[in-house]
Amino acid sequence: MKHVIVGAGPAGVVASGILRKLRAEDEILLIGGEPEPPYSRMAIPYYLIGNVKEEGTYLKTDADHYKKHRIDYLQAQVTKIDPKKKELHLESGKTAGYDKLLLATGAFPIRPPVPGIEDPDITGCWTLADARLIAKRCKKGTKVLQMGAGFIGCIIMEAIAATGVELTIVEMGDRMVPRMMNETCGNLIKRWCEKKGITVHTSTQVTKIEKRKDKKPRYLIHTKDGQQLEADLIIASTGVAPALDYLKGSGVETDGGILINEHMETSVADIYAAGDCAKGRDFSTGGYEVQAIQPTATEHGRIAAQNMAGVQTPHPGSLNMNVLDTVGLISSSFGQWMGVEGGDHAELLDEENFRYLRLEFKDDVLVGAQALGLTQHVGVLRGLIQTETHLGPWKEKLKSDPTQLMSAYLAKAQAQTLP
Amino acid sequence: MQKSLNIDPNKCTGCLQCEMACAYELEGSFNPAHSRIKIFHFEEQGRFVPYTCTQCAEAWCLHACPVDAIKMDATTGAKVVDEATCVGCKVCTIACPFGTVNYNQSSGKVIKCDLCGGDPACAKACPTEAITYVDANWTGLDKMREWAAKTDTGTTTAAAKPSAPAGH
């Protein structure tokens, strides 16, 4: 049996490992699109800031990992899939056959349709190649304009700011990380950034970018609220989306992401999908969506591989969760952090010290949470949500003091207190 | 025989010698703030609950790590953070449903219990045997593990659960 995995991000690499464990004799081919060995985008900010070398971003620390586990690795671009022939077409013109195929092709940066944005010197911050470019161009005093303050925008901010550049952020939403944090929290993160010397414009967007030949800084940026900003370097982190062009004509159904069932199977037999390209099941809603987060990618990869190996494993749904370090301020959000209808919440805010904790309940079950400045035992938020632990009297205790979280967890989830 | 930490809250007096011993093992100073075992105090019941990683088989932290920095020690079964490899992305801290992987802002890395290589300092320091290091079969950790299974996202390898539907 031959398993082919397209995409060498976390989902693909995890899947390859599981497949090898479960199917000792099968052939496994892992196809990556980038020239480097499989690496983690999560590690890019730490590479940018100089905490790790490029090797430090690799998904496997052992250079011989793939060889040792008899996983064939191929750098190639897949251009087309032919399910009838069970074949992949590569950019080089070659083809590769498969018995089972996993699509783990990830997501790629998207840019808003703004005049001037097509300039080749405007970079994203998604790949190691992008990171190298940014590292090279960011010098003390360089004026940098970053479009977007989402998850990626925030996580690279510290590394960029640390180079001594003058950093300006333009974010379309009314706050920072609008897809992960509510207004209170998102604005607190904004204020934190401003305190760290970063200029942040929210509720506006770039409408036009002019490149000036004769003048420095070389970019003049117009915004929707009528401002004119200058920059030597523009970094676009305006979100990502699955790249699905190669699926045209394959019969694999997509809708903003590859559609899969609870066994991670696409609409075409023997083709599975996992990670940022797939609309996987969401734990909280039971619906299917692209979560595009690391823990979900690895979960997907694992479950897809089990199913590919013949171990029928349904996916109960991944919990949407994020942890973010914005210039040293740590935030996290879980599940239905925005609350649910008919639900209930607890909230604690210490604006001056950038601390925030908000818990969302449905009946006496925790269904979502947001935390700012919390670094200890933060995982119990996931634990409580995902086990759907009934909090009983502890719900009221948490409503009056959400910091009793760990006590509530030990009492109810671990039965560590007296009845 | 693999051993694991056995915790008996009924015996704990809340003295925090374990926290000191743990931090000392970790960084050569007495600093409970960086301890990997924590005592939680239920004032209203007069109850002290020591709490740390169970080295669960599911190992969410290990699987969630994007750079392969958490590995399993074959002898002890502990999931061990390799400081040199950890980039400090904190994904494991949200992935662990027990909340036993913590981010240490001063080092920029995460910390978790590694069973001190098979000779846990906390157990040695405990004056009341509320924390002991015993045969894995004996421990009250089973309960926690049962609970762990509830968080299961289908990530248990098939070897453990052949063809059975994982999850809830």
Add this chain to the structure above:
Amino acid sequence: MTWHRKILRVNLTKGTCETEPLNMEWAKLYLGSRGLASKYLYEEIDPKVDPIAPDNKLILATGPLTGTSASTSGRYVAVTKGALTGAIACSNSGGFFGAELKFAGYDMLILEGRAKEPVYLMINDDDVRILPADKLWGKSVWETEEWIKKTHQDPLIRVASIGVAGETGSKYACIVNDLHRAAGRSGVGTVMGSKNLKAVAVRGTTGVKVENPREFMQVAQATKTDLKESAFTNGLTQYGTQGVTSVINATGIYPTRNHQQVQFEGADKIGGEAMFEVRETDGRTNMVRNSACFGCTIACGRVSVIDPNHFSVKDKPQYHNASGGLEYESSWAMGGDCGIDDLEALTYANFICNEQGMDTISFGASLAAAMELYERGYITDKETGGLKLKFGSAEALVEAVELAGKGEGFGKDLGLGSKLLCEKYGHPEVAMTVKGQEFAAYDPRGAQGMSLAYATSNRGACHLRGYTIAVEIFGVGTKLDPLTTEGKAEITKLAQDTTSAVDSTGLCMFPNFAWTLDQYQQLVQADSEGDWSMEKMMELGERVWNLERLFNNKAGLTTADDTLPKRLLETPAETGVGKGLVALLDKMLPEYYELRGWTPDGQPSNDTIKRLNV
């Protein structure tokens, strides 16, 4: 190492928080905690200052062993000029606050001046802020801790605060940390309240290192084993300090009804064993479990729960949960000294003292004095506002403790302390105090060494300034006849000096039941740079004692203050081992002065000052 070599100085008048290097010359002479903080106080304030004036300072100090893995390393002291006594005050507390202060990177916190409005201090390692306490003023210790932890979103913050007693000027207000650990005596909480300082909150993450780690770990382990193997410290684990109730009462040195008797018929109902008796009403025991202060492998602390059917808490569900239980002195002061044998009522009164920040000993003894005034007709319902202050009345205790905690009604009078209360009503002879501070639970007529220890204690009557009971009654190390005066000056001096040294290390004095100063010395030596031989340790103890004495002398105290109430000096004990005896202080005091190297009028001689490098 050992010392962080850093002091945090907070001037509440100016609103400034500054750090400064620790004076290492002084540290080499006074080690830390009690000794070193006393040195700072001695050098920095005029001993004649009004204790509740802004010019008085309040020092919270750790010792070099605070925050290490040595057993009982959770201690800190509050040093100031005492509001109750007008003498130097050094109140020692356990719990977790002291270690946390050390972990935040400070050997000592010096609090100066007076804030214009109520404030609290928030220490997060290097980040120190004076914050408004308008939402906390008028709140109890328990509410204050809860509010601070919640507001700063960190359940691991440790808080030392005053209750309403400290706000309303009770003379024996204490500083309570970790809900029920107290720097209890001499009115240190009163001083804190006079500074408009509601609380000090700390979160420390910097850690503590020792000078010789390998040696230290070995000594720490060996000395813990000593504690584990000692019958004395095991007794503390099992019954807490309450374990001595029956022995002390049987011996006949258990002061009863304001020291009118020396044995209490109800003692066994309120002692250590009684706390383990199953109650008929709810099938539970008063005792829930024992608990430890930071780093303590003895864990003498009691956690108790009151019978929810008891009249004191029947309609007060907030007191149905577990909290800090009775220890011996508290049980005695509010129990035996008031003739009350109701364990549940005592536990309730103990909760309230913790909640509102009152010294259980001084409160209990002041109530005992008020009961005597009442029974003798010196005060009536008119003065007490209708409180029937009869010896033995648990109802009176429950009502009185609530009033005293809030500083309301007759509670205000109780808050004066025995001395001022009895003076106010014209009968100073009823006050059982030395230097204005109430006695602890040992009647000196049947343990003569305590006569001297009480009379010469630098902070007023106190059992922790020379616990001769250890050798006179328990025979720890050696056993002396409790009824004679021979050798008592020497043993008192030795006990005082040893305790002073122990109190300067940052450890608790309870290990001393299993250890000698040797073990403390080994720990200090392994932990700290410099020479800390036994000789140096004894010298340290004597130096500290003399420094405190010099402070008191400058404050205006004289040899006339080294005395006991007439009742103890003139009225013989009616029963017990000391039956027919009075406290024979006069026989011992001159010898004591001489041994100390003091002049007959109680002044340390120039030679002594020079010899000890005070």
